[in-house]
Each structure stands twice: as C-alpha cells, then as structure tokens.
Amino acid sequence: MSKMMGGPGAAVAARPLGVGDEENINLDRDTSKAVRRRSRQLLLSLLRPERTKFWATVVLVVVAQASRVAGPAIIAMAIDRGVPAAQQEDWTTVGVIGGAYLLAAILAGAASAAFIRLAARVSQAVLLDLRQRVFAQTQRLSLEFHEKYTSGRIIARQTSDLEALRELLDNGITSLASGMLFMLFTGLSLFLLxxxxxxxxxxxVVPVFLVVRWFATRSRVLYxxxxxxxxxxxxxxxxxxxxxxxxQAFRREESNNEHFxxxxxxxxxxxxxxxxxxxxFDPALQLIGNLTVAIALAVGGYRVLHGDLEVGVLVATLLYTKxxxxxxxxxxxxxxxxxxxTAALEKISGLLEEQPTVRNAEDPTPLPxxxxxxxxxxxxxxxGSGEVVLPQLDLHVPxxxxxxxxxxxxxxxSTLAKLIARFYDVTEGSVRLDGVDLRDLSRQDLRRAxxxxxxxxxxxxxxxRDNIxxxxxDAxxxxxxxAAQAVGAHEFILNLPDxxxxxVNKRGGRVSAGQRQLISFARAFLADPAVLILDEATSSLDIPGERLVQRGLESLLHDRTALIIAHRLSTVAIADRVLVMSDGRVVEDGTPDELIAGNGRFSALHAAWRDSLV
Amino acid sequence: MLVSATAPAQRKPADTSTVATLLRLLPFVRPALPRISIGMLCALGAGLCALAIPQVLESLVDGPLAGAATSGDTRGLWLAVGAVLGLGLLEVFFVFLRRRMILTPTTYVEWGMRTTLFKHLQDLPLAFHDQWPGGQLLSRAMTDLNMLRRWMAFGIVMLVVNFATVGVGIALMIRTAGPLGWVYLLGAIPMAILSFRFSRRFRRIARMSQDQAGDLATTVEESVHGIRVLKAYGRGPEAYKNFASQAGELRNTEMTKARQMSAFTFSIISIPECVLGACVFWGVWLVTQGDLTIGALGAFFATAAVINGPVEQLGQLLSMSLTAKTSVDRYFEVLDSENTVADPQKPVRLEEVRGEVRFEAVRFHYPDAPPIDLVPAHTHVPHEAPREEVLTGVDLTVRPGETMALVGLTGSGKTTMAALVPRLFDVTSGAVLLDGVDIRAMTREHLRTQVAIAFEDATLFSASVRENVLLGAPPQARTEADLQRALDIAQAGFVHKLPFGVDTTIGEEGMSLSGGQRQRLALARAIAARPRVLVLDDPLSALDVETEERVTVRLREELSDTTVLVVAHRPSTVALADRVAVLQEGRVTGVGTHSELLVSHLHYRFVISSLIEDEEFDRARGVRV
Incomplete structure (x- = not known):
C-alpha cells in the first residue's frame, strides 16, 4: 500500500512521517507539503479504480447542465424568432422550439437522476475501499503501534475523518468537474453569442482566482x-x-463534564x-458575480441603445452571466x-503509511x-528504544x-512469551521454531503453530460459540x-439462556471474569497449536474451575510444547520444567521436584504457596 | 458473528411525526432562535433581490430599450444599471449577514446538545451502558449532531427560503404573465404528492443507514480493543472479512438511498421544466393574441429560471431534512432513556458513617435478563415477570470495621453483590443498607464518597499515575503523603521506576502496564479515596504470591477501622477477612470464620480448598449440578 502511495520522486521525507505529526497543526512548509501530497495521492489512488465511472458521471452532469444551459437560449429563440413567426401564423418554428425545450427538460431530469445513482456508486465504492484499507491497516500494524495509538484515534479516523471525505464525495467532487465544465460551456456560449x-x-475571473487562493491558505490550517x-x-x-x-464509582462525572x-x-x-x-469567501465570490452582471448590463444596454445589440441577445447574455x-x-x-x-485524508494517509514493526516474511519458509x-x-x-528487558538469553525448549x-x-x-508469539521481534539474536527463525515464517504457519x-x-x-x-x-x-468440555466450560455455557x-453482550449473556477466561481457554484448545503459551490465563478462575482446567491441561499439553506463566503455583505441578526468571535472566532451571528440593527462590516460593493452601 | 456489533435489539425506531420531533429541539434551539429568524429574513431578502433583478431587466427591456434605441435616452439605462447593482450589493450583504447570524448560534446549539448528551450518558446506570454498544453512542454524539447542525445552518433556512422564493416567484409570474403563472403553479400538485411518498420511504432507509454506521463504528472499536486476541490467533483476516461485509451492507443501504433520491430527482427536475415547455407554446400564442407583451414573456421565463434552482434544490433539502429528523430521533432515544438508578428527591445525608453494610432479602436480576422475550410486546407486562435471577434472597450483615470475604463459584453473583454496594446497579427487590439507611435514599455522590470499589479488571484513564490514583480522593486527602500511602499499601512502588515517576502518563495514551501493575493501581485508587466502606472485587488475582501477601498484610494494618467487603477466589485472599460469607445459587448459605466454614460447610470446602481429594471434589461437583 505504501509503495502505491510513495509515488515517483517522493524525495521530501526519506522516512515516512506516519502518524508522528498528527497533533501538530502548524506544520513547517516542507512537512505541510509532504503531508498534503500524501493526502492527495491517497485521494487519487482511491478514485483511480473508479475513474471510468467518475468520468461517466461528469458526462452525465454535462448532459444535464447542457440541457439546462440550453433553456435560456431556447427561450431567447422563442422570443426573437418564434414570436415574429407566430405572428405570421407560422407555428412550426414555435413547435420546434417548444419541442426542443420539452426534450431538454426530460433529458435534464434523466441525466440528473442517472448522475445521482452513478455518483453514489463512485462515492460509496471509494468509502468502502478506504474503510477496508484503514481496517486492514490497523489489523496489520503491530501491538507496539497499538500501545501508543489509542483506539479512540483509530475510531476517529474511521468515523469523523471518513465523514469529511464523504461530505466531499456527496457534495460531488464530480460537481467540481461538472461545475467547471458548466462555466466553460456558459462562458463559451456567451462568447459565441x-x-x-x-x-x-x-x-x-481574475479576482475570483485571488479570493480562492486566499481562502485555500487560511482554511488549510483551520481544517x-x-x-x-x-x-x-x-x-x-x-x-x-x-x-x-x-x-461512576469514583464520581468523576463533574470533572469529566468540564473536560468534555x-x-x-x-x-x-x-x-x-x-x-x-x-x-x-462565499459572499465575496457572489459580490464579484453581481458586479459582473451590473457591468455586463451597462455595457450591453449601452450597445442596445446604439443599436449594436438585439434586445433578446442582451437578455440572454445577462442570463448567461448570472x-x-x-x-x-x-x-x-x-x-x-x-x-x-484533504485535512482528514492527511491523518488517514499518515495511519496508512505506518509500517508494522513486526513484518510478514517476504519469502516465508513453509512449516505446515x-x-x-x-x-x-x-x-x-x-x-522500542528503551531499556533492555531481556539481556542475552539462550534457551532451548524441546x-x-x-x-x-x-x-x-x-x-x-510476559516479554519472553510475547517474543514467542511474535507480538514483538527480538532486538538481537533470534527465536526459532523447529529451527526456523520466526521472522521467516508466514503469518498463517506461525499462528497455526x-x-x-x-x-x-x-x-x-x-x-x-462464535467466540470459541x-x-x-472452520470447526x-x-x-x-x-473444546468447551475439555476446559470445563461446557456446564456454565449450557446454563446460559441460549x-x-x-x-455475550446481550440479555443474560453477562459472563464473569472467570467464565470469560474459560471461554478463551476453550478457544485455545480448539486452535490446537503445536506451542501453547498461557500468560496468567487462569488468574480469575476459582479453585474448582482451575482444578478442572488442570485436568484438561494434562491431556491438552500432553503432546505439545507449552509455556505457562502463573502466579499460582498449582499449575506448575504438571510442568516438566521450571524456569525462574529475575531481571530478564533465567536464574533457576530444573524439574519442579529438583527445584523444590533445593534451596533457591522457587523452593521458597513453593513453600509459601503450600502454606497458603487449605 | 465474529467482530460484528449490532444495535440493541429492543430499539424500535419510533415513527414520530416530523413536527413533534422538531418541537423537541426547541429547548436547545430557543436561545439561538432570534438570530436564526433574522438569518432567515436575510436569506429571504437575498432571495428577493435575486428575484427582483429579472424584474428590473423586464422594465428595462419594455422601457428605455423597447424601440427607444433611436431616442438615445441613456438615463433610464443608468437607472436600471444602478438598480441591478444596488440589488446585487444588497443580495451579497444579505448573504453575508445570513451566515453571520445563523452559523455561530448553531455551533452553540450543537455544543449544548453534545455536552448534554455526554452528561446524561454519565448519569445513566451501568445497565444502560451494558446494552448500548459504544459506536452507537459515539455516532449519536458526533455524526448525528454534526448532521443536525448542518441542517439548522443550511437545511431549514434554505427550505424556508426556497419555499418563500418559489412562492414569491410564482406570484410574480402570475402578476407578469397571468394564466401562464397559474399553469406553472399547477405543476406543484404532482410534486407535493411525490414528495410525500418519497419522504415516507426515504425516512426508513435513512434510519437504517445511520444505525448501520453506528454498528460499524462499534465493530471498529471492538477490533481495536480485542487486537491482542485477534493477533494471538492470527484472526485479522477473518475480522477484516467481517468488517468488509458489514461495510458492504452499509454501502448497499446507501445505494438504496441513492436510488430513491435519483427517482425523486427525475420528477422534481422534469415536471416543472415540462410545464415550462408547455408555457412556451401558450406564451407565444398569448403574445400573438396581444394578451401578453414580449417583455412580460421574457420576464416570466427569467423568473422561472431563477426559481428553477430553488425548486430543484427542494429534493436535496427534503432528503437532508429527513436525515436530520432521523438524527434527532436517534439523539432523543438516548436522552429519553430513563435513569433507573437516580437520586432521591429528599436525600438522606449520613453525618457520621460507621460503615455497617446490610443486605436485606436482596434479589437481583439484570434488567436485560431473559425471558422477557416470552411476553408479547403488546400485552401488559405484569410488574414482576419471572426473570433469570442472579441473587435470590441475600441476607448478610457486614459489621462496621469488619473485613468480610465473599466466596463462591465463578458466576455465583459475587461481583454483582459487590457492585450493588456503591449502587452501580440497584437491587430488584429487598434493600442494601448503610448504617441502617437504604442506600437508595442517599445521593449517589454521597454514597460513593463513603464506598470505594476496586475491580478485577482495572480501568486506568489516560492521565498520570498521580491523577489515576487520586481519582476519587476527597479534597483534603490529595497530598503527596496521601498518594504515597496509597501506593505503599497497594505495593505499587514500581511507579517510581517509571520514566517520570508518579507523573508518568499511563492508560491508553501512555505507558502500558502489566495486569498486576494495573490491579495494584486500581487498589491504590480505592484506598486513596479514604472510604468508610471498601469493596474489593478480587483485586489481587494478577499478583504473584509474595506481592499478594505483602498487600494483604498492609491492608490489614491500615484498614483496621474500614469496613471491607472482599470478593475472593483464593485462600490467601480469604486470609484478609475476619469472617467469610459463602454465596451459593444466589444466596448466602453460610457465614463464619474461615476455619469454621472449612469444617462445617461442604460447598465452602469445595470452592476454596485445593487439598480435598479428587473423590470428594467430584462428589461436590455432582452435588452442584
């Protein structure tokens, strides 16, 4: 996606800006330019697949406008030619002219109606495309990004920013093209007349241009x-x-109201x-228009008085000018x-420009x-660039x-666990699954395993059911x-209303924290991976629940690699091996029995835990 | 379906009349009304100016120019130019004034409605928030109110102005060209019928589209909040597919809207133009009969050209008005939601709180609990239709200064019971009493000053550690020492190692913390609130054994005169308690000390002990099911 938007010769910023400057309003010149270019390129790339339809809408508008522009001309003809002819009892001229007017009327209506449909198709296709791009991008970006960029901001991008684009499309970006053509037509007709x-x-036209330029500079910052x-x-x-x-529990309503x-x-x-x-801006343009009409009247009227211009033509020129x-x-x-x-797309394009820090392998090694x-x-x-959490770790889990x-x-x-799940990539060294660097695995293979x-x-x-x-x-x-039975979730699920x-979000679907964990356990059981990581996954379970899970775990973990992080040491009993970590290093490593028998930290922890049981 | 949110099922879009809906806006709009009215007059003035210009042209064509070319009388011409110029300037002035008059007050109206909504949402009980997905609320607060503001600033004004312009225009046409004008007016009849039919259909589809947009926002929100799960299972593509199909539905709805709009536009453009076409014939005939001057015929069509724009715009304005009406409906749907956990009229204020908490025959079901489905919508619902109850008659007294542990299986209603104390929910029947006073007799503010609660899944806000911890602290207890004390008791010393210590921003927009760290801050927050009653909903679950023990010890030392109700899963947490209450099948089946219950209460042993033999464990399970 970013390749598409990089554009040829995009030498302004070597590194994409991304969402970095998002809150900054007064960007310096270069940044402002780069951001605007990025935004326009996004708009173009969105419109590109729709270009045929886009031009078709322009054609429709031209037809509609042309039929309407024809109106005054036809009327002028009716007055200047039709009336004299009719006074001579020749009604064919009026017939033709009136017929033409009717035809133009139907045509204008039909073309406008068709335009509305087609324009909606263009604008809806663009919006759908952009929505999907933004959604796919937020899914693609790494957790590191999501930990900084709040959900609210993503929602803002997906709602109010998109709304701004929608307004443009609805207001008819096509009417910009058609408006120009209309003016061109009207202007040309006027010249011909x-x-x-x-x-x-x-x-x-000169003052119009100046006013528009003034507006552009001012409005950019405001938007x-x-x-x-x-x-x-x-x-x-x-x-x-x-x-x-x-x-509510902490009575923040008042101060929240103030802040909001x-x-x-x-x-x-x-x-x-x-x-x-x-x-x-708007009245200024109108002022220019009205002044022009008055001047055109003065000039034209003067010429009529001198017999240089027909009255009908003057009426038509004035109508055209107006x-x-x-x-x-x-x-x-x-x-x-x-x-x-454009201001909205500046933000959206920034989000789209972000690169995930955890990238998919370009040429993945298959590991079915x-x-x-x-x-x-x-x-x-x-x-990030912060403190080292894991210094120099070597570890083999068969x-x-x-x-x-x-x-x-x-x-x-948890950091160790997240590295295995590839929520983050290692700063140095490598994590390997069956000898393959995790970074060389395809997303599908990695997540299956x-x-x-x-x-x-x-x-x-x-x-x-959906959640499991x-x-x-495809289960x-x-x-x-x-799966639910295996983790002991089946019973409570059957007791739910349906x-x-x-x-889970509707009537009677309220589930407790412990039940949520059971559902998520069933989810993992169903996924049936080669490596299962449980990071405090049983912390909210009650003891009977944990006990049931424990039983399930023994069969669940039987033929797979498992990494269990648990503060409750009950889970540790089923482990083949215990690693005690401190400050990012493994300080004890052995079977549970070995460590309990020793006099290290684990032995002490275990004794304390044992004492707490009843 | 995975990651696809839908609107609350109970919502039935009420088909209110447009006028009734608009009247509801009155309290919000009233202060802005004078300026909006002046703005409308300005808009009318501008419209009249635009209409007058062709009239001046007519008098010009009929007057100085008609055959007077030879006389060379330029005075009339300059008069006309002056008039056109003057009218043109006046029009611009009116346009300028209209914007100045209308736009500023509409932003205030929008602001007022938005902050009112926010305020109301904060006042509404959790039961409401459980049922309403976030995206639906957001779309009302943002998109709908934006829409409404645009309609007030532009839609309603232009609607009035256009109608007036068209009216005056037709009057002028009748005046200048008599019967021709009447013919043109006849065209209004089919237009009115079509508009009416269009409105009915369009309103329904507009509502659908706005609801779908809100659902889409909810889906986005969930997909971001649940990003870790989606990543862990590599389910991004599925979530995407789902979102895409939901977005596709929205597009289809929008296309249906466009199709209706398209058909309506065809009539609204063609009908008046066709009428004008007929007028060409008749007009020319009238001229040949000498019943109409050429100038009048010209002016007739010139006026028609001016009101053509407003007539064509009517379609667009109508659809805008219908959409705005839908937005107003959606807005008031939320604003009308009744607050079931409201403050009493004459609240009781406890001066000296001892901290006795008593549950008296408390029954509770969540307001959305089934089986309300079984009751047909049109029948009168008896006051107490049977619902799935969470609590079926709880009696329990927690003495002042006592620490009471609440033990029970997952899903037995412990969390619910905890939430009843600060009135996050209200009991369905029975009562919760603080020092013998029904807590519903107090203001929520007063009650929640006495009662603090820490949840298992801690909510931190995007603010500094300090602000998060002192969130509920009384004004006199917000010093550095108070902060340190709370952090110290909750064993949250880790905050001093954060980049900016207690001033580090945490929450969504700041440093991300581990589950255990978050829980400790939530606990510190509850402690810093200096409550008389502290409710702890399993707040230590993510802590390691050592930390948990230290927290437990400190809590015991520091909170000796605070009443504590603690939800517990572990023996280690129970150790905090003076007494334990066992919650089973929605009622308290045993109260006593830990060791008493361990001996006497089978269910308690089953719930809390890891040491009972498998045989007994299974037997107890069997009993339970």
Missing part, C-alpha cells in the same frame, strides 16, 4: 485543527464510555472560525469540503506441521515439553462443544 459580453466575464479537535473529543468520549464503571465541555468547545470554536472564513456565477458558489462549497477532506521445538539464540530485547515460568512481576516472563492466551480474555460481540470458534473458524459444533448461542 456576443464576444464583448464574454470579455467582461473574462476579466471577472487541520478541526481534525485534531474532533479526534481529541472522540478519544475522550470513547475512553470515558469504556471506563464508565470506574467513572472544553474539548467540545474547542471543536465548536474551530467550527465557528471556519464558518466565518466561509462567510467571507448563470456563470451560479456554480461558482456551489464550487466554493465543494472546494471547502475538499479542503476539509510444526513439532514445537523452541530455541532462543543470543536474544536481546528492549521495548518439542512437547511443558515449561513453567516463575518470577516476580516485571521479571520478563503458536497460540498465546492472555490474562485479559476479550470477548467480541456475538455468541459464545475464533480459535479455528464444527461438535468440536466446539468438545446455551452456546447466547450473545
């Missing part, structure tokens, strides 16, 4: 600001709605500023939407049947081994039930 009246018009203001408001809104429980009101006020003020700008400026106002509106949409042999070789890792990772919070257990279950068991809208099936979408009902078909 009477070139001197045409000259008046030609002079009037950029508008995008930032609306995104801030959305981010705040989403965050508070998502965390409503804490908001301020954000809404920023947005309002910005809106008002751009309206006021428009409030000068009409010439009709689309100017509409185009001012479109231009305004264009400015707003992984056995689950894991190897950490000289691995060093730190988040296929089929169940490993328990133990250590205090912050010891690097390695699955990680985290503590936060997120459930999506949909039924319990996420582990393997049949029987397999889903088997069993497996209970919608």
């Amino acid at each position: 009477d070139w001197r009246a045409g000259m008046v018009l030609a002079v009037a 950029r600001e508008s995008r930032v203001a609306s995104a801030r408001m959305i981010v705040n809104f989403v965050e508070n709605m998502t965390g409503m429980r804490a908001v 009101s301020e954000l809404a006020e920023d947005y309002r003020r910005n809106n008002m500023k751009s309206f006021n700008l428009n409030g000068i 009409r010439f400026f009709q689309p100017v106002q509409q185009m001012a509106g479109v231009y305004n939407s264009f400015q707003s949409a 049947h992984a056995s689950g042999d894991l190897l950490f070789e000289n691995v060093t890792f730190g988040y 296929a089929g081994q169940t490993v328990a990772l133990v250590g205090a919070t912050g010891a690097g257990k 390695i699955v990680m279950v985290t503590q936060e068991a997120y459930l999506f809208s949909g039924t319990v 099936a996420l582990g393997r979408p 049949d009902d029987e397999e889903i039930v088997t 069993g497996y078909d209970t919608d």
